[in-house]
Amino acid sequence: xxxxxxxxxxxxAAPRLAWTEMAARHPGVEVRFFGGxxxxxxxxxxxxxxxxxxxxxxxxxxxxxxxTLDLFGALSVDLSGIDALAFCGLDWGIDEILALTDxxxxxxxxxxxxxRHLSARAFDAFARDVAQRSLPDVVWQGWxxxxxxxxxxxxxxxxxxxxxxxxxxxxRVTPRGMGRVMQRYRDLFAEGAAAQGYGLCYQPAATLTxxxxxxxxxxxxxPKFGNLKLPRRADDRxxxxxxxxxxxxxxxxxxxxxxxxxxxxxxxITGG
Amino acid sequence: xxxxxxxxxxRAFWRSAVAGRGGAAPVDxxxxxxxxxxxxxxxTAGSCFAQHVGRALKQAGFAVMDxxxxxxxxxxxxxxxxxxxxxxxxxxxxxxxxxxxxxxxEARGKMTPALPVWQRDGRFFDAQRPGVEPDGLDxxxxxxxxxxxxxxxxxxxxxxxxxxxxTFGLTEAWLHRDTGTVYPTAPGTVAGDFDPEVFAFHNxxxxxxxxxxxRVRSLLRARNPDMRFLVTVSPVPLTATASGQHVEVATAYSxxxxxxxxxxxxxxxxxxxxFPSYEIITSQAARGQFYDANLRNVTERxxxxxxxxxxxxxxxxxxxxGAEPPAAGARVGEPGAEVVCExxxxxxxxx
Numbered sequence: 209x210x211x212x213x214x215x216x217x218x219x220x221a222a223p224r225l226a227w228t229e230m231a232a233r234h235p236g237v238e239v240r241f242f243g244g245x246x247x248x249x250x251x252x253x254x255x256x257x258x259x260x261x262x263x264x265x266x267x268x269x270x271x272x273x274x275x276t277l278d279l280f281g282a283l284s285v286d287l288s289g290i291d292a293l294a295f296c297g298l299d300w301g302i303d304e305i306l307a308l309t310d311x312x313x314x315x316x317x318x319x320x321x322x323x324r325h326l327s328a329r330a331f332d333a334f335a336r337d338v339a340q341r342s343l344p345d346v347v348w349q350g351w352x353x354x355x356x357x358x359x360x361x362x363x364x365x366x367x368x369x370x371x372x373x374x375x376x377x378x379x380r381v382t383p384r385g386m387g388r389v390m391q392r393y394r395d396l397f398a399e400g401a402a403a404q405g406y407g408l409c410y411q412p413a414a415t416l417t418x419x420x421x422x423x424x425x426x427x428x429x430x431p432k433f434g435n436l437k438l439p440r441r442a443d444d445r446x447x448x449x450x451x452x453x454x455x456x457x458x459x460x461x462x463x464x465x466x467x468x469x470x471x472x473x474x475x476x477i478t479g480g
Numbered sequence: 481x482x483x484x485x486x487x488x489x490x491r492a493f494w495r496s497a498v499a500g501r502g503g504a505a506p507v508d509x510x511x512x513x514x515x516x517x518x519x520x521x522x523x524t525a526g527s528c529f530a531q532h533v534g535r536a537l538k539q540a541g542f543a544v545m546d547x548x549x550x551x552x553x554x555x556x557x558x559x560x561x562x563x564x565x566x567x568x569x570x571x572x573x574x575x576x577x578x579x580x581x582x583x584x585x586e587a588r589g590k591m592t593p594a595l596p597v598w599q600r601d602g603r604f605f606d607a608q609r610p611g612v613e614p615d616g617l618d619x620x621x622x623x624x625x626x627x628x629x630x631x632x633x634x635x636x637x638x639x640x641x642x643x644x645x646x647t648f649g650l651t652e653a654w655l656h657r658d659t660g661t662v663y664p665t666a667p668g669t670v671a672g673d674f675d676p677e678v679f680a681f682h683n684x685x686x687x688x689x690x691x692x693x694x695r696v697r698s699l700l701r702a703r704n705p706d707m708r709f710l711v712t713v714s715p716v717p718l719t720a721t722a723s724g725q726h727v728e729v730a731t732a733y734s735x736x737x738x739x740x741x742x743x744x745x746x747x748x749x750x751x752x753x754x755f756p757s758y759e760i761i762t763s764q765a766a767r768g769q770f771y772d773a774n775l776r777n778v779t780e781r782x783x784x785x786x787x788x789x790x791x792x793x794x795x796x797x798x799x800x801x802g803a804e805p806p807a808a809g810a811r812v813g814e815p816g817a818e819v820v821c822e823x824x825x826x827x828x829x830x831x
Binding site: 325 | 561613615622626
């Protein structure tokens with residue numbers, strides 16, 4: 209039995225919805241989900257017994273406590289004795305990279321007529337810094353078990369129809385041909401993550417378009433998440449659905465199983 | 481009998497103004513010729529000490545221009561490794577007035593430097609600012625393309641500036657024999673190869689430095705007749721000298737020339753003022769406390785002492801008002817105070 213805990217923000221919805229349908233396909237895998245919105249996650253801590261969550265004294269509202277209980281059935285999750293820990297929906301800095309490169313072309317990566325050029329070495333240095341700052345909180349650096357990052361999915365292609373401010377840089381991704389820049393950042397982020405002991409499970413390639421964005425069909429959202437009714441937001445160009453979550457979870461489980469085969473004795477996880 | 485010294489204020493006498501004052505530099509050490517308003521567009525340039533000046537001005541809220549900006553999220557330490565946020569454009573250190581004059585002329589299309597691309601280990605460097613890409617670029621063409629963009633930023637910076645803050649650093653430089661092109665570093669230091677048939681050492685004298693800065697002033701005032709100039713002399717001694725003299729003697733010569741040029745400029749022109757950061761750092765009253773253990777690098781405390789006095793004299797409340805200056809041992813070079821100084825690379829050739 210492989211015991212996996214997936215911690216995450218709102219992006220955890222996609223794999224969690226998927227798991228109810230696909231658990232039967234993975235009889236040797238136990239998956240628990242836990243997390244909350246970013247502000248609630250930030251208030252969660254890991255105690256000496258390996259319990260991660262809202263401990264006494266956590267600075268959150270009663271509403272957030274109640275919501276956490278409602279969503280996950282507990283205020284904390286037991287991480288002791290698990291085989292792997294995944295961080296789902298991590299803000300991995302890709303928006304910052306787009307903002308950084310908005311005014312620049314980058315030697316050897318993109319030539320789109322931007323007003324200025326950035327050298328490839330400078331881009332790498334800046335991108336490494338972004339990656340470093342985007343890795344999970346320092347508390348997890350001491351975590352001795354297997355830990356996997358599941359970076360936030362890239363927006364769907366219809367993000368380019370959005371008039372939201374946050375989507376501004378994404379609107380130019382396809383016209384500028386930013387695919388190579390994003391790929392370079394993926395590589396650099398992976399380097400930085402590996403240096404701190406993290407594996408990576410990016411969204412599966414099958415979910416991406418040739419331009420490097422997520423296919424729109426994975427952004428068609430359900431009206432309900434578990435027992436919570438979601439407000440229908442046609443303009444949600446961020447979150448993905450269960451179909452996406454299933455592919456992502458399959459990819460994660462395959463990755464963990466493959467690693468388990470390579471390393472017959474999985475590191476015993478004793479908690480942080 | 482009357483003496484012309486009889487009615488002079490205490491600041492005119494060494495005993496009261498220096499020997500008796502303790503370590504702290506008095507506010508009246510500098511009486512500005514003109515106020516610099518926080519809205520005035522400032523362009524900064526000069527030797528590596530000028531980076532401190534620019535940073536202090538920015539922190540105090542002055543409108544220091546940056547015509548090659550990066551997104552604010554990139555930390556200074558990372559940006560500055562690639563020459564960003566050091567000066568108003570990404571030209572790196574400008575150690576001599578000749579180099580400043582040359583840069584402005586090049587930006588205006590009036591001259592083209594000889595041998596603009598230097599090589600090291602298969603990588604290519606801008607000979608006029610070899611430090612801004614520490615690993616060089618892939619090809620000479622890329623170097624020239626980057627330089628063309630940079631020159632546009634230089635034109636913008638100097639074209640729109642209302643105040644130039646320039647720190648004179650060195651008199652010693654390396655020139656291209658045939659054309660007189662001046663370089664910020666000796667070929668073979670950061671990149672390039674030294675060929676004595678191609679490059680020549682030159683130690684600028686006072687007349688040359690003065691003439692070079694006069695040319696700079698004329699160029700800039702021709703575009704903006706209201707342009708003003710605040711000049712300083714770097715208190716950082718030479719890392720090495722190629723003059724044949726002892727480095728301490730060579731340093732004294734160099735600083736004396738630069739200080740004399742500043743004095744002459746101030747005496748000649750109402751639009752030129754001199755800020756005595758050199759005197760503050762090197763003062764006997766400071767008893768060497770503003771220098772690091774290598775007796776060359778200026779400590780963070782020294783920089784802050786100088787810049788605090790600058791701001792007070794300009795009627796600006798220093799941003800760290802109420803806070804004590806850093807401890808005497810705090811060094812320039814700690815995080816946030818990194819200074820990029822190519823001439824320090826000459827240490828590598830020390831025996």
